[in-house]
Amino acid sequence: MRTLRTLLIGTVLRAKHLSRSPFEVAMALVIPLVQATLAVYLFRAGDEPHRLLEAAVGAGLMGVWASVLTGSGGAIQHQRFEGTLEIIMLTPRHPVLVILPLTAATAVTGCYALVATLLWGRLVYGIPIDLAHPLAFGAATLACIAGLGMFGLLLASTFVLLRNANALANPLDYPIWLLSGMLVPISVLPAWTAPIAAVLPTTWGARALREATVGGPVWPSIGICLALGTVCLVLGAVLLKSFERRARAAATLALA
Amino acid sequence: MESDYAIEAEGLRRTYRTRTGWLRPRRETVEAVRGIDLTVRRGELFGLLGPNGAGKTTTIKMLNTLLIPTAGTARIRGFDVVEQTREVRRRIGYVFGGDRGLYDRLSALDNLRYFAELYGVPPRDQRRRIAELLELVGLTGREQERVEGYSRGMRQRLHAPEVLFLDEPSIGVDPVAARELRRTVAGLAAGGTTVVLTTHYMAEADELCDRIAVISGGEIQALGTPAELRSRADGRRVVEVEAYGVPDTAISALRGLPGVRETSVEDRGALQLLTVQSDAHVDVQGDVLRELAGIRLGRVDSREPTLEDAYVAIVGAA
Ligand SMILES: Nc1ncnc2c1ncn2[C@@H]1O[C@H](COP(=O)(O)OP(=O)(O)OP(=O)(O)O)[C@@H](O)[C@H]1O
Ligand SMILES: [Mg+2]
Numbered sequence: 349m350r351t352l353r354t355l356l357i358g359t360v361l362r363a364k365h366l367s368r369s370p371f372e373v374a375m376a377l378v379i380p381l382v383q384a385t386l387a388v389y390l391f392r393a394g395d396e397p398h399r400l401l402e403a404a405v406g407a408g409l410m411g412v413w414a415s416v417l418t419g420s421g422g423a424i425q426h427q428r429f430e431g432t433l434e435i436i437m438l439t440p441r442h443p444v445l446v447i448l449p450l451t452a453a454t455a456v457t458g459c460y461a462l463v464a465t466l467l468w469g470r471l472v473y474g475i476p477i478d479l480a481h482p483l484a485f486g487a488a489t490l491a492c493i494a495g496l497g498m499f500g501l502l503l504a505s506t507f508v509l510l511r512n513a514n515a516l517a518n519p520l521d522y523p524i525w526l527l528s529g530m531l532v533p534i535s536v537l538p539a540w541t542a543p544i545a546a547v548l549p550t551t552w553g554a555r556a557l558r559e560a561t562v563g564g565p566v567w568p569s570i571g572i573c574l575a576l577g578t579v580c581l582v583l584g585a586v587l588l589k590s591f592e593r594r595a596r597a598a599a600t601l602a603l604a
Numbered sequence: 605m606e607s608d609y610a611i612e613a614e615g616l617r618r619t620y621r622t623r624t625g626w627l628r629p630r631r632e633t634v635e636a637v638r639g640i641d642l643t644v645r646r647g648e649l650f651g652l653l654g655p656n657g658a659g660k661t662t663t664i665k666m667l668n669t670l671l672i673p674t675a676g677t678a679r680i681r682g683f684d685v686v687e688q689t690r691e692v693r694r695r696i697g698y699v700f701g702g703d704r705g706l707y708d709r710l711s712a713l714d715n716l717r718y719f720a721e722l723y724g725v726p727p728r729d730q731r732r733r734i735a736e737l738l739e740l741v742g743l744t745g746r747e748q749e750r751v752e753g754y755s756r757g758m759r760q761r762l763h764a765p766e767v768l769f770l771d772e773p774s775i776g777v778d779p780v781a782a783r784e785l786r787r788t789v790a791g792l793a794a795g796g797t798t799v800v801l802t803t804h805y806m807a808e809a810d811e812l813c814d815r816i817a818v819i820s821g822g823e824i825q826a827l828g829t830p831a832e833l834r835s836r837a838d839g840r841r842v843v844e845v846e847a848y849g850v851p852d853t854a855i856s857a858l859r860g861l862p863g864v865r866e867t868s869v870e871d872r873g874a875l876q877l878l879t880v881q882s883d884a885h886v887d888v889q890g891d892v893l894r895e896l897a898g899i900r901l902g903r904v905d906s907r908e909p910t911l912e913d914a915y916v917a918i919v920g921a922a
Contacts, residue, residue, distance in 0.1 A: 350724070350727075353721070353727065354721045354722070354724075357717065357718070357721050358718065358721060358722075361710065361714055361717065361718045364710060364714065365707055365709050365710055368709040368710070369709065431700065431705055432705060432706075432707065434670055434698075435698070435705050436722060437670075438668065438669065438670060438693055438696075438698055439693065439719070439722035439723055440689075440690050440693035440694040440723065440724065441722055441724060445722070446722060593672070596669070596670060596671055596672045597671075597672045598621075599620055599671055601670060602670075
């Protein structure tokens with residue numbers, strides 16, 4: 349109960365903090381529109397107009413992932429710079445309670461990207477938003493937020509340890525987009541990528557959203573997305589605890 | 605197994621390893637703290653005084669669990685700072701100087717709510733404590749405004765720490781706020797909180813601290829009450845000379861004069877203030893003025909040593 353409350357309040361306040369940065373807001377506003385536009389032209393050119401909505405949803409999810417990746421990396425780096433990383437790691441709670449709200453908040457604010465992409469597609473390109481399972485679409489969106497937030501925690505554990513891990517992690521945008529089938533269907537990727545895709549929560553989140561959009565079972569994908577997310581959470585918690593200790597030995601919680 | 609001592613440290617050492625450059629990495633090790641032993645009683649106000657790079661911050665961060673010592677052990681109220689972090693962290697607070705340590709994009713109220721959660725303050729107590737704090741720092745009615753530097757210490761009062769670490773709290777604070785801050789710190793200590801404070805300012809340490817450790821080069825050079833430290837300069841006499849454009853050669857010449865123990869130069873705009881400490885029974889003023897012949901001089905003064913002179917003597921001898 350207390351843990352949930354801490355996570356919830358932490359997430360709300362971190363989201364508030366993010367939404368007050370002109371830079372973050374500008375990024376959040378502009379990037380999905382660019383991505384939606386690209387997606388539309390890619391699929392128009394590809395002569396597959398019936399897949400436009402699917403493409404818009406995929407582009408929206410790309411925005412959510414970009415927000416989680418750059419958002420968590422940026423938030424931890426910014427706090428290292430400001431000295432608040434030390435302050436929050438110094439509180440007597442498990443580091444997961446400190447770091448998970450940070451990545452969850454980026455997933456929540458990233459959700460705007462999904463909504464914005466769909467609206468942009470509707471208003472500018474006239475892509476109708478007729479979802480196969482509107483209710484399941486809502487559930488799949490929530491599952492994506494949770495799954496991506498927990499996946500983000502796994503990455504964030506390295507941001508806590510390594511002073512410039514976020515610079516190394518930022519290029520992870522593209523591989524995850526590709527591998528999880530947000531950009532193009534997984535079926536067109538080389539076979540060796542399949543096992544990697546299968547263990548990424550993003551793959552199943554994307555699949556759940558696609559199934560809710562064009563029709564499909566949805567719920568099994570949601571279940572797998574959440575289960576893999578939970579694995580990331582547990583793994584992230586273990587890593588975070590051990591990385592915290594290593595960061596104290598290597599003096600990487602602060603800049604100087 | 606709570607201890608009667610607030611802080612016990614034995615043989616604390618810390619080295620930093622840094623790596624610069626990618627292609628041909630240069631590795632360097634800095635021995636920031638080289639063996640520090642201390643005990644601080646409960647309710648004591650303890651000062652760490654030393655020049656830049658002395659190892660004050662490093663020492664504080666080893667005591668507050670942010671850094672793992674390279675060697676040695678430390679306990680806060682009997683709990684080990686490496687292994688029993690949760691027990692230690694429940695009992696300590698940490699504030700550092702400058703406008704940092706709070707989220708300046710959030711309001712005072714939101715900052716307090718966030719830290720109240722992270723410190724596990726029970727929900728039913730939060731509202732009351734936060735209101736009390738806002739009242740205390742004079743922010744009642746303005747709690748929706750974003751925080752400013754002056755309120756950065758308030759986070760620490762949410763969970764009423766038993767041991768409070770203050771790293772140069774008065775840096776960048778105006779004199780009036782600094783006086784207010786000293787009053788607050790003294791009040792906390794009077795209320796039973798153990799306070800460890802680092803500072804560059806002698807007067808601050810002198811006014812506040814029960815005991816002071818003078819630290820330089822990562823080692824404690826002297827430890828005692830302000831009065832005990834002051835007596836380090838007993839048997840000395842100080843000559844102060846205001847001068848304009850003193851060459852380095854003249855200063856080395858002063859250092860070589862018989863009876864002279866310490867010589868320091870402080871730039872004050874165009875003017876330089878030379879402070880020459882000597883054995884009290886040797887009158888060096890004549891010799892000093894002879895060495896400075898031909899240099900434009902201002903006020904010349906001979907006086908009893910102060911705590912500051914004792915500090916210069918201690919750090920100078922290190
Ligand atoms: N993270 C770090 N990596 C490498 N060297 C460091 C690091 N932090 C401190 N040092 C070095 O260790 C020494 C002690 O630094 P420390 O910050 O403890 O001194 P200080 O007494 O707090 O100084 P100041 O009065 O300037 O705050 C200095 O030489 C400093 O350059
Ligand atoms: Mg310092």
